[in-house]
Amino acid sequence: LATGKELTVFLKAPSLEGPPWGPIEVSDAAVLAPGDIGGIMTLVRGVTGAVFSARGPGTARLSATRSTCGPTSGGGPSTTPACLQSWSAVVIVTARSG
Amino acid sequence: MMPARGASGGSGTTAPLSYHGGASDGAAGIVGVETTPGVYVVFWGSQWTGHDPSGEAAYLHSFLSGLYQSGTAGAASNDNWSPATTQYCQGVASGISTCPSGSAFVTAPGASPLLGSWSDSGTAAPSHPSQSQLANEAIRAAAHFGNSTALKNASVQYVIATAHGNSSRGFGTQYCAWHSSTSSSYGQIAYTNLPYITDAGSSCGANFVGSSNDGISIVAGHEYAEAVTDPFPSTGWDNASGYEIGDLCAWINPGKAGGAFDLTISTGTFAVQSLWSNSFGSQGGCVDYYPVGGSGQSQTPVNGT
Numbered sequence: 397l398a399t400g401k402e403l404t405v406f407l408k409a410p411s412l413e414g415p416p417w418g419p420i421e422v423s424d425a426a427v428l429a430p431g432d433i434g435g436i437m438t439l440v441r442g443v444t445g446a447v448f449s450a451r452g453p454g455t456a457r458l459s460a461t462r463s464t465c466g467p468t469s470g471g472g473p474s475t476t477p478a479c480l481q482s483w484s485a486v487v488i489v490t491a492r493s494g
Numbered sequence: 495m496m497p498a499r500g501a502s503g504g505s506g507t508t509a510p511l512s513y514h515g516g517a518s519d520g521a522a523g524i525v526g527v528e529t530t531p532g533v534y535v536v537f538w539g540s541q542w543t544g545h546d547p548s549g550e551a552a553y554l555h556s557f558l559s560g561l562y563q564s565g566t567a568g569a570a571s572n573d574n575w576s577p578a579t580t581q582y583c584q585g586v587a588s589g590i591s592t593c594p595s596g597s598a599f600v601t602a603p604g605a606s607p608l609l610g611s612w613s614d615s616g617t618a619a620p621s622h623p624s625q626s627q628l629a630n631e632a633i634r635a636a637a638h639f640g641n642s643t644a645l646k647n648a649s650v651q652y653v654i655a656t657a658h659g660n661s662s663r664g665f666g667t668q669y670c671a672w673h674s675s676t677s678s679s680y681g682q683i684a685y686t687n688l689p690y691i692t693d694a695g696s697s698c699g700a701n702f703v704g705s706s707n708d709g710i711s712i713v714a715g716h717e718y719a720e721a722v723t724d725p726f727p728s729t730g731w732d733n734a735s736g737y738e739i740g741d742l743c744a745w746i747n748p749g750k751a752g753g754a755f756d757l758t759i760s761t762g763t764f765a766v767q768s769l770w771s772n773s774f775g776s777q778g779g780c781v782d783y784y785p786v787g788g789s790g791q792s793q794t795p796v797n798g799t
Contacts, residue, residue: 437669440697
């Protein structure tokens with residue numbers, strides 16, 4: 397991804413009824429900065445989305461988790477390791493082309 | 495790790511909304527909310543003519559025209575949903591999450607916020623409108639309605655509704671609708687891209703509460719409330735992750751705390767989602783019930799479910 401470009405990410409849960417993916421996080425905002433999604437969306441049910449701007453050369457990891465277990469007694473998603481599904485992607489940002 | 499700007503349905507993110515300073519808008523000054531909300535609807539393109547299989551135009555018109563209207567205090571037909579926006583304000587310091595008394599609050603208009611609708615059907619809309627084409631249509635709408643100054647546009651929004659099979663790309667797989675703003679010679683223009691929601695079926699809310707048209711009012715209501723409290727994204731009210739008043743409470747199943755429900759107002763019964771209230775409880779929450787003035791706001795729906 398060239399510096400100055402944008403990357404939009406959508407993560408879709410396996411079903412409309414299941415828990416969605418949590419917020420998409422980035423390891424190094426100096427490389428890949430959370431940006432304006434270009435109009436604030438009502439996302440489709442079960443979809444989590446985010447947009448990032450390539451700020452400077454380097455490597456950044458995007459990651460998110462979702463709970464695959466039922467809710468806890470308190471009503472929130474279970475966060476025990478056995479219940480967490482993880483997603484990640486490594487993005488390499490290069491110098492601005494041209 | 496830094497969370498990205500975006501949204502996820504019923505994400506559980508609980509950080510309060512805070513004010514982001516507003517945007518400079520010419521003679522209108524710094525604008526961060528719609529203090530006297532008004533909305534115009536544009537049914538864009540000849541594709542609407544004789545071709546509205548779900549009756550979305552009439553449904554949307556009825557929903558928006560009934561918002562904020564309050565008759566007798568406590569009457570069942572009052573809109574006790576959209577006044578959740580009235581706790582937010584402009585003209586305060588960036589970062590603030592509670593508006594002091596005397597702030598320039600969003601106010602509940604005494605009459606319907608629906609100020610006009612326009613069937614712009616002289617020519618076909620683009621088959622898959624781009625963001626810039628939607629923005630240009632919003633500017634055309636401002637001209638059509640005679641809103642030719644920043645002052646006239648500072649507290650109104652334009653809903654650009656596209657016809658069956660005529661939606662922008664990504665609709666139904668990524669998003670159901672979005673709102674944004676564009677600069678123009680008439681000042682900043684707040685607008686919403688509202689595709690033909692029922693084309694997406696259950697992905698955008700069909701039968702979410704119990705009716706095939708549920709998604710129309712759920713999604714339109716979500717965008718409406720967000721455009722009132724963050725008309726020029728993201729200079730109004732967002733949380734640290736970029737979530738707005740609707741994002742934090744999207745797609746919570748009916749029957750759960752803060753879940754979607756049927757709202758009965760003077761113009762009919764419409765499914766809506768809850769809205770984020772900073773002033774609910776000690777940490778805020780998704781409220782279904784927020785009468786004008788905010789006294790007695792509740793997370794448990796009093797209408798429906």
